[in-house]
Amino acid sequence: MNLVIDVGNTRTKLAVFDKNNIITVVVVSQSEVLDGIKELRKSYSQLHLAIVSSVGVLDQAVVNYLNIHFNLLVLSHETPLPFNNLYATPKTLGIDRIALVCASVQQFSNKNVLIIDAGTCITYDFITNTNDYLGGSISPGIRMRYHALHNQTAKLPLLETQFPEHFIGNSTINAINSGIVYGVLSEIDGIIERYSADYSDLTIILTGGDTNFLSKQLKSSIFANSNFLLEGLNFILQHNTNG
Ligand SMILES: Nc1ncnc2c1ncn2[C@@H]1O[C@H](COP(=O)(O)OP(=O)(O)O)[C@@H](O)[C@H]1O
Ligand SMILES: CC(C)(COP(=O)(O)O)[C@@H](O)C(=O)NCCC(=O)O
Ligand SMILES: [K+]
Numbered sequence: 001m002n003l004v005i006d007v008g009n010t011r012t013k014l015a016v017f018d019k020n021n022i023i024t025v026v027v028v029s030q031s032e033v034l035d036g037i038k039e040l041r042k043s044y045s046q047l048h049l050a051i052v053s054s055v056g057v058l059d060q061a062v063v064n065y066l067n068i069h070f071n072l073l074v075l076s077h078e079t080p081l082p083f084n085n086l087y088a089t090p091k092t093l094g095i096d097r098i099a100l101v102c103a104s105v106q107q108f109s110n111k112n113v114l115i116i117d118a119g120t121c122i123t124y125d126f127i128t129n130t131n132d133y134l135g136g137s138i139s140p141g142i143r144m145r146y147h148a149l150h151n152q153t154a155k156l157p158l159l160e161t162q163f164p165e166h167f168i169g170n171s172t173i174n175a176i177n178s179g180i181v182y183g184v185l186s187e188i189d190g191i192i193e194r195y196s197a198d199y200s201d202l203t204i205i206l207t208g209g210d211t212n213f214l215s216k217q218l219k220s221s222i223f224a225n226s227n228f229l230l231e232g233l234n235f236i237l238q239h240n241t242n243g
Contacts (some may be wrong), residue, residue, distance in 0.1 A: 001016060001017065001018050001023075001044055001046040001047045001048070001049075002016070002017040002018075002047070002049045002050065002051070002234055002237050002238075002243045003015075003016060003037070003040060003047050003049070003050040003051075003066075003070060004016075004017055004050070004051055004230050004233045004234050004237065005033075005037075005050065005051065005052040005053070005054075005066075005233075006053050006096065006099070006229050006230055006233060007030075007033075007052065007053065007054035007055065007056045007057070007058050008055060008056050008096065008119050008120060008209075009055060009056045009119070009120035009121070010056075010119060010120045010143070010209065011027050011028065011029060011209065012027070012028050012029070012030065012032075012033050012036075012056070013025060013026075013027055013229075013230060014026045014027075014028065014033070014036050014037060014040060015227070015230040015234075016040060016044050016047065017230075017234045019238075019243075020234070020238075022227055022230065022231070022234075023044070024040075024043075025227060025230065026039075026040065030056070030057055030059070033058075033059065033062050034059070034061060034062050034065060037062070037065065037066070038065075041069065047070070048070060048071055049070060049071050049073075049237055049241055049243040050066050050070035050071070050072045050073070050237075051072075051073045051074075051075060051233050051234070051236060051237040052066065052072065052073075052074050052075065053075040053095045053096055053098075053099050053229075053233055054074075054095060055094050055095055055096045071241065073236070073237055073240055073241070075095050075098065075099060075233065075236060076095070077090060077091050077093070077095075077098075079098075079236065079240070080240075081098060081101075081102065081236075082102060082105045082106075082131075082239065083101055083102070083105050083127060083131050083132070083133050084131055084132045084133065085133050086132055086133060086134055086135070087133065087134075087135050088135075094123065096117070096123075096229060097117075097123055097125050097136075099229050099232040099233045099236065100115045100117060100123075100125055100205075100207070100228060100229050100232055101115070101125055101127050101133050101232070102232040102233075102235050102236050103115075103205075103228050103229065103231045103232030103235060104125075104127050104205065104232075105127070105131065105235075106231070106232070106235040107231070108203050108205075109131070110129050111129055111201070111203045112126075112127075112128055112129050112195075112199040112200075112201060112202050112203065113126070113127050113202075113203045113204075113205065114126050114136075114191075114192065114195050114202055114203070114204050114205070115127075115136075115205045115207065115228070116188060116191075116204065116205065116206050116207070116208075116222075117207050117208040117228075117229065118141060118142065118184075118188075118206065118207070118208040118209065118210035118211060118213075118214055119141055119208035119209050119210070120141045120143070120144060121138050121139065121140060121141050121144065122138075122139045122140070122141050122142075122184070122187070122188070122208075123136060123137070123138050124136035124137040124138075124139075124191055126195060126199075128199070129201075137191065139187065141208075141210070142161055142180060142181075142184055142210050142213070143161065145180045145183070145184070146158060146159055146161065146176070146180060149176060149179075149180075155172075156172070156176060157172070157173070157176075159173060159176055159177065161180075161181075161210075161213065162177050162181075163177070163181060163213075164177040164178040164181050164182065165177075166178070167182060184214065185214065185217050185218065188214070188218060189218060189219045189220065192204060192218075192219075192220045196220070203223070204220055204221075204222040204223065205222065205223050205225060205228055206218070206222045206223070206224045206225070207224075207225055207226055207227075207228035207229060208226070208229075209226075211224050211225070211226045212224070212226070
């Protein structure tokens with residue numbers, strides 16, 4: 001059994017896999033990571049292999065614990081990867097984006113794939129049907145947009161994420177919700193259109209913490225899979241071990 005850990009900039013996802021099957025996912029804050037791992041070890045005594053991908057803050061205590069109790073793979077820019085990385089600055093490419101591309105190689109080989117990860121940031125990653133990773137885009141995530149409007153103005157309140165009642169926002173609250181939510185949806189629809197114009201037969205994956213909030217509202221047909229990054233990490237772990 002494999003322990004798969006995705007440390008994002010907002011939350012950490014801990015998952016247990018048995019071969020290719022995801023058994024459980026636990027989402028924790030930075031301070032809860034070590035306890036979360038200990039709990040999983042108690043529940044799943046056959047957990048021996050672990051992989052961690054971090055673009056956020058990962059406590060050294062967590063790494064130490066993992067090294068003692070697991071055969072640990074820390075995904076890095078040195079890990080051998082199953083695709084051609086054409087990013088001009090491969091050493092600065094987010095480790096999470098590498099894991100997403102690996103998931104795409106495993107599940108949609110020989111397809112043109114656009115992966116949209118709506119988390120702290122919204123990342124777009126594009127891999128061709130010839131296994132070339134070309135790059136993509138990075139834009140602010142939904143919560144980041146709410147915080148930016150509040151932090152950088154005198155008058156705008158910090159709101160919870162909420163689907164706008166109307167497209168035309170008729171109050172401060174409705175205008176903020178409309179600007180952010182329809183802004184994100186229009187951005188995603190627009191970016192999908194740009195890729196679709198250049199690449200026929202495009203497969204689109206939506207993942208990240210805002211998957212469920214966004215998936216039904218998009219114009220294009222997409223695969224919504226909140227666990228896509230975790231599946232990519234499990235694939236890398238299996239390829240580098242016998243897990
Ligand atoms: N309980 C929650 N706590 C924080 N963010 C949440 C929660 N549920 C959904 N979200 C959404 O998930 C997004 C963060 O997604 P996530 O994929 O966890 O980010 P990251 O991988 O960057 O840490 C936020 O923009 C927020 O809108
Ligand atoms: C763009 C990101 C901050 C996204 O992080 P996330 O929203 O998944 O927490 C992360 O992939 C990162 O730190 N990237 C480094 C820059 C790059 O990918 O080129
Ligand atoms: K992201």
